[in-house]
């Protein structure tokens with residue numbers, strides 16, 4: 171129950187176990203064609219969606235280095251570990267960063283993006299980089315509104331980390347006119363780590379014509395050129411593509427709306443049950459990520475707490491990162507997670523709190539009732 175790598179369905183595991191095939195073969199080309207179409211379906215876009223062998227960070231870095239040039243001015247949203255990472259990456263490549271930050275646990279304020287973009291009459295800002303679902307804190311940022319402000323600017327590209335939002339909640343790439351959207355296989359995609367995905371708008375490709383940042387393995391133009399022949403510039407992780415094919419088929423069978431509803435139900439079950447257990451949510455209530463819930467725990471070391479749950483119930487929870495280590499634990503509920511998983515984790519948390527004399531059995535029972543109620547909501 172960590173927010174990635176997430177559980178992998180049996181069918182997908184079996185696909186991984188197949189004998190690899192040549193990546194220049196017709197069979198593999200067919201696979202690239204179908205997975206690319208299905209990735210466009212998942213992203214709700216007509217844009218190119220490129221598959222990279224590498225983790226989510228590779229996809230984000232690719233978006234940045236393929237469209238920007240040294241010294242370009244960018245806005246970076248920073249309200250957690252991943253927002254912070256994109257500030258670091260941007261600086262590493264010599265970009266001039268205007269930081270829009272918020273306390274960890276709070277959402278980014280769309281108005282601050284609006285103010286800065288409106289003031290930029292010379293159109294010096296080349297991109298807005300931010301994280302949609304901030305996995306480190308369990309906050310979901312208001313991407314729809316921020317993206318509407320970016321569109322009004324007309325020049326700036328949006329470069330969005332959707333690593334824990336694609337496949338869990340609505341990210342209509344075309345409708346919101348998102349330019350670059352990055353994600354990774356080990357999250358909502360329900361496959362092991364190793365692949366990442368980046369969707370590129372026409373505007374992003376135009377920007378790539380003048381981008382001067384160094385790139386070779388992550389030069390997206392090579393991926394686009396190869397994709398026109400349903401191929402890859404380098405040897406891809408063939409077996410992960412088998413797995414991707416299976417998982418995307420499963421997602422299509424379930425349907426986008428149902429996937430989003432399932433994630434909302436999981437989130438509500440976990441967050442409402444946690445409150446019933448007298449635990450505090452770390453993220454602001456109106457900005458809870460459908461993928462991961464961060465829970466504050468008072469008078470108990472969160473690291474010891476999650477170790478106990480691992481040892482006694484064999485359920486792995488994620489810890490807090492950086493200054494939040496020991497102060498929060500995080501429950502991942504994205505991807506291949508079912509009602510049993512949610513009920514089990516609530517029961518394990520409740521029982522551990524009973525053993526530590528923090529709550530009564532009645533309260534633990536009430537939390538399970540609350541979780542069941544939300545899971546059964548249609």
Ligand SMILES: Cc1ncc(COP(=O)(O)O)c(C=O)c1O
Pocket residue numbers: 173174225226227228252301303304305306331332333334354
């Ligand atoms: C929101 C977010 N962005 C980026 C990353 C980094 O992805 P990766 O570890 O696949 O490079 C993660 C990983 O947990 C994430 O949750």
